Amino acid sequence: MDFRHTTRRAVLAGGVALAASTVARPLHAQSPQVLTRPIPSTGEQIPAMGLGTWITFNVGNDPVLRDECAAVMAAFFEHGGRMIDSSPMYGSSQPVIGHGLQKLGAPPVFSAEKVWTSSGEDGPEQMEQSRRYWGVPRFDLMQVHNLLAWQDHLKTLRAMKEAGQVRYVGITTSEGRRHDLFEEIMRSETLDFVQLTYNIVDREVEQRLLPLARDRGMAVIVNRPFQQGYLTRQLEGEKLPDWAGEIGANTWAQFILKFILSHPAVTVAIPATTRVDHVRENVAAAIGPLPDEAMRQRMAAYVEEL
Template identity: 45%
Template sequence: MITRREYLKLSIAAGVALAINPRLLLADDSPRALLTRAIPGTSEQLPVVGLGSSASFSRLAGEGDAAGIRAILEALARNGGRVFDTAPSYGAAEEVAGQAAREAGLGDKLFWATKLNVAARGGGAADPEAARAQLEQSLARAPGSPVDLVQVHNLGDVPTQLPILAEAKAAGRIRYIGLTTTVERQYDELERLMRDEALDFIGVDYAVDNRTMEQRIFPLAQERGIGVLVYAPFGRTRLWEKVEGRELPDWAADYDIASWGQFFLKFVVSHPAVTCATPATSKPHHLVDNMGAASGRMPDEAGRQRMAAYIEAL
């Protein structure tokens, strides 16, 4: 039996080796049990960690690195992940990822989530025909049909765009629909819409140092049977800056945490309202490390409070 400190030292050594040669990790195809959650109201299970396509992923796609995009999507599927979240507004991410997923034969292995948000016209409303055209483009880019999830991005003219998604869902072209926002001033409106509209999912920002969703949005999602995708579980770069140069606390090993990324993600996905967190990355070895947060022991409520207090004290 190794001590927690020895465990962490071994984890750090492994991380160094992977930084030198990330193929060491990618070559490990041994199966591991991943925590999954059911989409509310269904028996469909999703792994609690997936992949987002903003930030560095979007930049990689914009550089035309189709091989790099294919490699990270294949790493997601190989390591038991399913949820891939994208948007037309993420540069070339949606288009390049869709093509790469088709070429890799991943259409039936991925839970494909994208978004709809056509800019409002001068009078404040989105052009319905432009919204339909954007949706058609997104459906054509996806590697399979029907598309698993399309959400109105950042609550963009919901009265115009949500009915378009509902229409496509009724026609069997989309399986689930929803709304997203990571803008604090929109939280009250999101709450109202969760009460008034028939939603399958919401997508929101949530992190160990950003717990506003726990107050009203998460309880309402549980009450209404709405799935939750979490964006920005690392606070974009905020949390990385906070822990720069610091070692994990010894007690992190109690939850099978071997990296700061896993620390941040295990806090997020251990909340029972969260269906899946989708951190963005363009590096397969970072993706595999992130997927490690979906396995092993999870913090209970006391552990979650300990994690939040530790980060708050830094």
């Protein structure tokens, strides 16, 4: 299956679709196949490894660093990635993404953006500015960043979705903040996506939010998979267990990402990086076997003991 041609095709929905992860052929013919997951509200398949841009893509007008970001994007697309996530809060990340997309000849990106302003009235103008920075005809996904003015923005986003100006709507949080309100909104609103922090150490969302997302048919984007690099730095000197090879994890980053992706409610993880070798390593985590529940417990226990 070529994910470039499945963007609007409805396939299985709900729990059946979630359980039935499929594979997609990446752009590069020789590359292995990357795991895809369905977006529950439509069944559209999307590669399970995305690309975050927090800090890493905020490089201003630096021509060297802009081209490095474009190289990261090129490697990401080449190895089968598709979702790139950003926000107006991320400094120059949006125009840097636009630079990369233009340089790469408009690759088939799944554009995930956010609206981040305390005024509902300012939302449309900010989103239009974001769209111009990216240079895309419309965003695939627009999320309310950190629940800021969420009632006003969700109203706007629903209207935009009905008018075909955005394909999916969602909300975000990070680092475990405002989970009570997040849950309340998930229960009361119709959302295509939710974005939250989840990793092998920060597992609170396993209790309520991830099961709720499954029940409510919402796709889940996982941010801060490495705790902004803190987790991988902490594990750097530790030995990867021999049994990590059973799930095809060759590095700690892949170990962590495979743990995240193996949760049945998770749709896409969005690690951020400035390095081409790291983006390859990250995408490779979405290739090959994922841990089962018993292995997940073993992985979490192993990291906890370190």
